[in-house]
Amino acid sequence: MNDFDGKVALVTGTTGIGEATARRLAEGGAAIIALGIDAGANAMLQAELNRAGAAALVQATDVSVPDQVEKAIAAGVQEFGGLDVIVNSAAVHPYGTATTTDFETWNRAMSVNVGSIYLTARFGIPEMIKRGGGAIVNVASVQGTACQENVAAYATTKGAIHTLTRSLALDYARQGIRVNSVSPGSVRTPILERAARADDPNADIEAAFRRFGEAHPLGRIGEPEEVAELIAFLCSSKASFCTGSDYRIDGGLLAGIGVR
Structure with missing residues (x-):
């Protein structure tokens, strides 16, 4: 696979879907800038990408903190020369209702799940424009469309990701930047x-x-690699006319809501 030769990809989250996506994009030839808060996961991903011969810079970063995201993107751009792809996968998943979720937990969910997408866009899009455009994929969830009980903060953030995705797609289409989201099931x-x-x-x-x-x-x-494959498609030139949309990858879960 060489669908990302010469490309530089930023991936947030170094476990689960983020890890699988970093590996998939690296297999396609991309240089990887990966941001994660889990030191052990960061080290494992860096070692794995190194063994595979990939160009990679995995950085300890709290993606909800503006200065940390700005510095991490700047370091990656300096290392690899630019930025073409952003995949926002980092997330927290608190449980609780509006009356049982404390303010700190609510704000943390908002700042990680939604705020990190704003931050990677704020600091990453100018670098993408320098390269003539690129692609952004945000990892949302089926819970942004049909949520469960007791996940008020998480479901709210995932719905917000759908809206932010559409907003970014409209704002930067003329700069050649495509923005989509994926909504996995379990x-x-x-x-x-x-x-x-x-x-x-x-x-x-x-x-x-x-x-x-x-x-x-x-x-x-689902398996993380299955989601990573959809993300890779949306980041690639094969999806050149796709922007502003959400793509479900849920094993048919929402197809039967209220029916099964």
Whole structure:
């Protein structure tokens, strides 16, 4: 695969979908700038990309903090010469209703899940314009369309991502920048593992994943690599007429809401 030869890609989040996307874009020839807050995950991803012979700079970054995002993007651009692709995958997933979610938790969800997309756009888009355009993909969720109970902050942020995606797409289309989002259903990630252990810290994770998968018409949960492949398509020249849209990758989950 050489669909990203000569491209520089910024990916936020170094576990789950972010990790899989960084690997997929690197396999396609992209130089990777990866930002994550988990030191262990950062080190593992850096080592994995190094072993694969990829050009990569994995940086410890809280993507909700403007100065950290600005410095990380500047370091990546200095290292690799520019920026062509942004994939926003970093997220937190708090549980709670409007009356049980404290203000700090609410603000943290907003600043990580939505604010980080604003920050990578603010500091990354000027670099993309210098290269003549590029592509941005934001990882949203089916919960931005049809949410569950007890996830008020998370679902709100994912709905906001859909709206911010459309806004960015309209604002920067004339600069050659395409912006789309993807909305996964249940996917094998650390966030889903935490969901499986929400009521029982000793829960059988694979049994829980099978149970979650039963809600999807395809009968299973998704894999991070499957989402990464869709993201790679939307970042590539093959999706050159795609912008301002959300693409579900949910095993048919929302196709049957209210029917099954």
